[in-house]
Structure formats: C-alpha cells, structure tokens
Amino acid sequence: MITDRPPVWMGEHALHALEQWMAKHAGAHQLYILGDENTLAQCLPELLARVPSLRGAGNIQVRAGERSKDLEVCRAIWLHLAEQHADRQAVLVNLGGGVITDLGGFVAATYKRGIRFIHVPTTVMGMVDAAIGGKAAIDLGGVKNLVGSFADPVATCIHPPFLRTLGKREVLNGIAExxxxxxxxxxxxxxxxxxxPLHDLQVLAPLIERSASIKAQVVGTDPRxxxxxxxxxxxxxxxxxxxxxxxxxxxxxxxxxxxxxxxxxxxxxxxxxxxxxxxxxxxxxxxxxxxxxxxxxxxxxxxxxxxxxxxxxxxxxxxxxxxxxxxxxxxxxxxxxxxxxxxxxxxxxxxxxxxxxxxxxxxxx
Ligand SMILES: NC(=O)c1ccc[n+]([C@@H]2O[C@H](COP(=O)([O-])OP(=O)(O)OC[C@H]3O[C@@H](n4cnc5c(N)ncnc54)[C@H](O)[C@@H]3O)[C@@H](O)[C@H]2O)c1
Ligand SMILES: [Zn+2]
Missing domain, CATH: 1.20.1090.10 (Dehydroquinate synthase-like - alpha domain)
Incomplete structure (x- = not known):
C-alpha cells in the first residue's frame, strides 16, 4: 500500500517550490531556521537569496556534530521558541545534515504537540537518507536515536549546489547509502x-535525486x-x-x-x-x-x-x-x-x- 507521503522537491526549481510554499502558507507566521555553524555560514546566504520569504526568520544555531542530538539542546530550543512566543502556526526550517534534520524534526514534532517543519538537507547523507522517511530522534545515555518519533516534514527540499562546500569525506559518507x-x-x-566522478556535482546531482526517490519510494510502501x-x-x-x-x-x-x-x-x-x-x-x-x-x-x-x-x-x-x-x-x-x-x-x-x-x-x- 502506498500511503500519502510528504513531497520531495528536487531539481533546479526546488528552492522555488519552497518559496512558493512559504509565500502561500507561512507568510504571516513566525519562521525559524535551525542550523549549525557550518550550514548557517555556508548555505544560509544562498537560501535567503533564493527564498526571500525566509529573510525575516529567526536563526537558531547549534554546534556542528552528533553531540547536538541531545536532550539539553532540545530543551534550549524549546525554551527559545517559547520565549519568542512561537505558536502552533510557527514553521521550522531545518538547514543542515542529518544531525540538524533529526534534531529539528524531533524538536518541531514535540513543541506544542507539533509545529510544521521543512527539511533542507545540506549533506549527501541528508539528501538521500536522513531528510526523507519521517524518522526523527536524539541520542540519550550514549545510545544513538534512543528517543524520537515518526514525524513527517511538510516537505523535503533538495538543492545539490549546497554540497559545494561539503568536504570529500562527508560526500563519500553519503555515497555509501x-x-x-x-x-x-x-x-x-x-x-x-x-x-x-564523485567530485563533479553536475554528474552527482541527478544521482542524488535518484537515490532520494528510491528512499522515498521504499518509505512510501512501508512508512512505519x-x-x-x-x-x-x-x-x-x-x-x-x-x-x-x-x-x-x-x-x-x-x-x-x-x-x-x-x-x-x-x-x-x-x-x-x-x-x-x-x-x-x-x-x-x-x-x-x-x-x-x-x-x-x-x-x-x-x-x-x-x-x-x-x-x-x-x-x-x-x-x-x-x-x-x-x-x-x-x-x-x-x-x-x-x-x-x-x-x-x-x-x-x-x-x-x-x-x-x-x-x-x-x-x-
Ligand atoms: N532519520 C533518518 O532516517 C536518518 C538516516 C540517516 C542518518 N541519520 C542521522 O544523520 C546524522 C548524520 O548526518 P550527516 O552525515 O549529514 O552529518 P552532520 O549533520 O553532522 O553533517 C556533517 C558535517 O558536515 C557539516 N556540513 C553540513 N552541510 C555542509 C555544507 N553544505 N558545507 C559544509 N559543511 C557542511 C556539518 O556542520 C557537520 O560538521 C546521524 O545522527 C544519523 O543518525 C538519520
Ligand atoms: Zn545508514
């Protein structure tokens, strides 16, 4: 059985689709962008240039790395949202690798019993795997992904040019999937x-999109x-x-x-x-x-x-x-x-x- 799954926006119009969604559904609401120091430095400028509706969004920065998939980090983000009076109409954009989409998905799915969120993956691992499939989790007591939930984003927006600044080892990491x-x-x-040739983004981009589709298709037949x-x-x-x-x-x-x-x-x-x-x-x-x-x-x-x-x-x-x-x-x-x-x-x-x-x-x- 194929269930209704969130869209995966791909290709050169992916960011345009994001802009259109934002303009239509999120215009008057509070917007937040979650990222780490690398993704906010490397990818945010292009995101804001291409998605003007996000220019007024509040940035939430966590430290890069797996250690941010942590309860204390969640707590800090939940409290930040509450201080800002973020209501249930707020939208969180998760701009980063699997750490950011796992963390942001979980934070959004639980804040006020769930606010809308959109994944904008910036690693190969994020694009072909972590940002698709509706699994969100944090680590606890040294156990990876111990606490989390199935939570679907509004959409996943795949824009391979974000990978220009990603290191070789990280690219290869996602190629494995x-x-x-x-x-x-x-x-x-x-x-x-x-x-x-794995260093050639022109060649890699359509293959990333193919992989993202395969993951989306498998998840669509077996979401749980x-x-x-x-x-x-x-x-x-x-x-x-x-x-x-x-x-x-x-x-x-x-x-x-x-x-x-x-x-x-x-x-x-x-x-x-x-x-x-x-x-x-x-x-x-x-x-x-x-x-x-x-x-x-x-x-x-x-x-x-x-x-x-x-x-x-x-x-x-x-x-x-x-x-x-x-x-x-x-x-x-x-x-x-x-x-x-x-x-x-x-x-x-x-x-x-x-x-x-x-x-x-x-x-x-
Ligand atoms: N939910 C799922 O189904 C699922 C699937 C696979 C992996 N995951 C999770 O994903 C996480 C790993 O994700 P990852 O491999 O993307 O790691 P990551 O999010 O830690 O990113 C790797 C590094 O690359 C940096 N970075 C990200 N984008 C960049 C860019 N465009 N330019 C320069 N630097 C950039 C990050 O700051 C970080 O230092 C793990 O926690 C794993 O459990 C989840
Ligand atoms: Zn894997």
Missing part, C-alpha cells in the same frame, strides 16, 4: 554511481518500518556494530557511511556464501567498495566484541541475526538468518582484503 540503494533495488543506479524498509538495512547490521566498536577506541574514527561500506562488503560476501549471489558479482561489489572507502583495521580477536555489539543492537531474533542479503545486483531479500560463526567469517573475509600494512611498513630487502 547511494551505493546501497543501487545494490538492493536498482542495478542501473549502482552502475551509474560506481562510474560517476515493518517490512520493505528492511531492504535499506543492507550493510547496517554489521555496520552499526563497527560504528560502535570504533567509538570504543577514540584514536580511530569511522563515519556511518564508512561503517556501512564495510558492512556491505561483509553482507555481499555472506550473500555469496549462502548461495544467493554469484562470485563475479560479489567480486565486482567488493572491489568497488574496497577501492572507494578507507581501510579500517581490526584484529581477529576483535570479532568477539563486534558480535557482542551486534547482539546489543535490536535486530536479532532467536539467537540468530537477521540480515538483508543480495540476490543479485539490484535485488535483495530480508530476514535471512545468519549465525555468529558466519558473521565472524565475514569479518575475517574483510580483514583479509585489507592491504597488509605491516609488510608495507617493513619492506623486505
């Missing part, structure tokens, strides 16, 4: 993304995350655990997309190992991901801890993990039972693909 979209649902998309949406978990079962594992050793950082890329290498191998994907396709996926994303080294003795972190994650039933695995390029199946031994084998497979750093640093004469 685009690769995922191709692998589980759209072979053409996979082929285009893997061949695209009960079935089809599990396809989007591809690479995330192991990916989430690796993200948590990296946090335990502060000298190494691993962005979400980088962790998912490793998770996809492992899950692709498991797809081959369990007989649902042939070897050539597995090799092609693996080769591309290994070439694109930085190596993340860990020891065989770490498998145990990574498995433990996977068990703490929610997607486990009856002692076995449930994986989304590929059945081809552009197709996947969900809920495939995979046991701990198979997971350890997959992690070991990834480890063996890494260049041997030790040997390279000590070349034999």
């Amino acid at each position: 685009m690769i995922k979209h191709g692998l589980v649902l759209d072979a053409d998309h996979w082929n285009q993304v893997r061949r695209a 995350d009960q079935g089809l949406r599990k396809l989007l978990n591809f690479g995330h079962t192991i990916g989430h655990a690796l993200e948590a594992f990296a946090l335990e050793s502060p000298q190494r950082t691993l962005l979400h997309g980088e962790a998912v890329a490793i998770g996809m290498v492992c899950a692709t191998w498991l797809s081959w190992r369990t007989g649902s994907l042939d070897r050539d396709r597995m090799n092609a996926v693996e080769e591309h991901l290994m070439g694109l994303f930085p190596a993340f080294g860990f020891e065989a003795s770490d498998h145990h801890r990574i498995l433990e972190l996977m068990r703490n994650d929610k997607k486990i039933s009856g002692g076995e993990f449930r994986f989304t695995l590929l059945t081809g390029i552009g197709s996947a199946q969900v809920d495939v039972p995979i046991n701990a031994v198979q997971v350890a084998e997959a992690l070991e497979h990834y480890r063996l693909l890494l260049p041997d750093v030790h040997l390279r640093h000590h070349p034999q004469a």
Whole structure:
C-alpha cells in the first residue's frame, strides 16, 4: 500500500517550490531556521537569496556534530521558541545534515504537540537518507536515536549546489547509502554511481535525486518500518556494530557511511556464501567498495566484541541475526538468518582484503 507521503522537491526549481510554499502558507507566521555553524555560514546566504520569504526568520544555531542530538539542546530550543512566543502556526526550517534534520524534526514534532517543519538537507547523507522517511530522534545515555518519533516534514527540499562546500569525506559518507540503494533495488543506479566522478556535482546531482526517490519510494510502501524498509538495512547490521566498536577506541574514527561500506562488503560476501549471489558479482561489489572507502583495521580477536555489539543492537531474533542479503545486483531479500560463526567469517573475509600494512611498513630487502 502506498500511503500519502510528504513531497520531495528536487531539481533546479526546488528552492522555488519552497518559496512558493512559504509565500502561500507561512507568510504571516513566525519562521525559524535551525542550523549549525557550518550550514548557517555556508548555505544560509544562498537560501535567503533564493527564498526571500525566509529573510525575516529567526536563526537558531547549534554546534556542528552528533553531540547536538541531545536532550539539553532540545530543551534550549524549546525554551527559545517559547520565549519568542512561537505558536502552533510557527514553521521550522531545518538547514543542515542529518544531525540538524533529526534534531529539528524531533524538536518541531514535540513543541506544542507539533509545529510544521521543512527539511533542507545540506549533506549527501541528508539528501538521500536522513531528510526523507519521517524518522526523527536524539541520542540519550550514549545510545544513538534512543528517543524520537515518526514525524513527517511538510516537505523535503533538495538543492545539490549546497554540497559545494561539503568536504570529500562527508560526500563519500553519503555515497555509501547511494551505493546501497543501487545494490538492493536498482542495478542501473549502482552502475551509474560506481562510474560517476564523485567530485563533479553536475554528474552527482541527478544521482542524488535518484537515490532520494528510491528512499522515498521504499518509505512510501512501508512508512512505519515493518517490512520493505528492511531492504535499506543492507550493510547496517554489521555496520552499526563497527560504528560502535570504533567509538570504543577514540584514536580511530569511522563515519556511518564508512561503517556501512564495510558492512556491505561483509553482507555481499555472506550473500555469496549462502548461495544467493554469484562470485563475479560479489567480486565486482567488493572491489568497488574496497577501492572507494578507507581501510579500517581490526584484529581477529576483535570479532568477539563486534558480535557482542551486534547482539546489543535490536535486530536479532532467536539467537540468530537477521540480515538483508543480495540476490543479485539490484535485488535483495530480508530476514535471512545468519549465525555468529558466519558473521565472524565475514569479518575475517574483510580483514583479509585489507592491504597488509605491516609488510608495507617493513619492506623486505
Ligand atoms: N532519520 C533518518 O532516517 C536518518 C538516516 C540517516 C542518518 N541519520 C542521522 O544523520 C546524522 C548524520 O548526518 P550527516 O552525515 O549529514 O552529518 P552532520 O549533520 O553532522 O553533517 C556533517 C558535517 O558536515 C557539516 N556540513 C553540513 N552541510 C555542509 C555544507 N553544505 N558545507 C559544509 N559543511 C557542511 C556539518 O556542520 C557537520 O560538521 C546521524 O545522527 C544519523 O543518525 C538519520
Ligand atoms: Zn545508514
């Protein structure tokens, strides 16, 4: 069943659509723009130039980074809105990456039982993933996304030129999710993304829009995350655990997309190992991901801890993990039972693909 979903405005008229909506629905009401120091500096001037209705809006700035998905930050924003006498007709525009859209979505969905909000994502991750799908959350007690709700924006407005100032590593972070979209649902998309020069926004923009559409379509058939949406978990079962594992050793950082890329290498191998994907396709996926994303080294003795972190994650039933695995390029199946031994084998497979750093640093004469 396809339910009514909020529009995703894309293409060169996306900001124009935002202006039109603002002029029609928000003119007389209080307007606020939430961002972090980077998005307010880099993206706000262009937003105001192209969406004049927002020029009178109040700016709310939080610190860049995951740590702003925090209850104290919410509290400060709620109190600020209350001091400004923001009423239920107020509109919040969330201008930023996934941190801002997750935080702003949650703050707006709860302030006075919910005010209208619009997502204007400024990272690839935001455009193809975080700003679409109606999930909003903050972190609590060290647990990511512990508190939140399903809350739909009025619309999501995707304007890829905002990405001009985004760093390379952040671009690649979002590309991981685009690769995922191709692998589980759209072979053409996979082929285009893997061949695209990723620094070229002209080439990237339509691919970002394609990925955003794929996400919107999947969410439209499964808005409450009960079935089809599990396809989007591809690479995330192991990916989430690796993200948590990296946090335990502060000298190494691993962005979400980088962790998912490793998770996809492992899950692709498991797809081959369990007989649902042939070897050539597995090799092609693996080769591309290994070439694109930085190596993340860990020891065989770490498998145990990574498995433990996977068990703490929610997607486990009856002692076995449930994986989304590929059945081809552009197709996947969900809920495939995979046991701990198979997971350890997959992690070991990834480890063996890494260049041997030790040997390279000590070349034999
Ligand atoms: N709700 C969902 O469905 C969903 C899906 C995926 C991710 N998320 C959440 O998204 C968050 C990660 O989002 P993210 O990867 O976009 O990170 P982010 O929001 O932290 O942005 C990354 C960095 O880029 C900077 N930045 C953003 N736009 C910029 C621009 N145009 N120019 C220069 N700098 C810019 C930010 O200030 C920040 O320092 C996580 O909290 C994750 O849980 C949510
Ligand atoms: Zn993800």
